[in-house]
Amino acid sequence: MDLTVLGYVIYLLISVVLTVWVARTLSRNGRIFLADVLKGDENLADAVNRLLVVGFYLVNFGFVALYLRQDATIDTARHLLEGLSVKIGIVLLVLGAMHLGNVFVLNKIRRRGTLEREQQPPVAPQAWTPPAGA
Template identity: 75%
Template sequence: MDLTVVAYVVYLLISVALTVWVARTLSGNGKIFLSDVLHGNEKLADAVNHLLVVGFYLVNLGFVALYLKSADGVGDARGLFEALSVKIGVVLLVLGVMHLGNVYVLNRIRRRGVMEREQTPPVPPQGWTPPAVKA
């Protein structure tokens, strides 16, 4: 079997496995964060979490598929490891950038929600007092 094909198969297996692992990790831990961001609305947090996971899969698996083609053929075992290390390293960097982008956007949303909560008074107004008349 051609070593280039072996490199493709190993690259796909590792990249897809890493993408699934990162997505599941982010999804599981992201539910708590999203629940806080969305003021305890669990159904909305689950829906947003699911949409983020689908987008994460689409972007990352699309990148993995586009990055599959190798410009140079793989001739020996050393070339196989070098090609895999570059390809998997780039996939890991893309996964990390996607993760940081998600966290950044969600943190901005969370900050906005915290600022809105701070602007509402802790106790609703109890009544109206007319202004004092200067004598």
């Protein structure tokens, strides 16, 4: 088997396993955060969580597929390992950037919801006063 093809197979296996592991970890641990962001609506949190996981898979698998191509020929084990380390490192950076982007957006939504909850009066007004000068 050609070392380039072997590199492709190893790259795909590692990238797919990493993507699935990260998606499952984020989904399992992010559910509580989503429920808080969505004001305790568990069903909506589960639905949004599933949609985020599907989007995560689509973007990451698309990137992995597009980044598969190797321009240089791989003729030694050293070149194979160097090429794999660069490719897998880039995939890990993309996974991390996507995670940080998701957390940033969800934190903004959460902060906005918290501010809206704090702006409402704790009790209903007791009386109405007409404006001055009327």
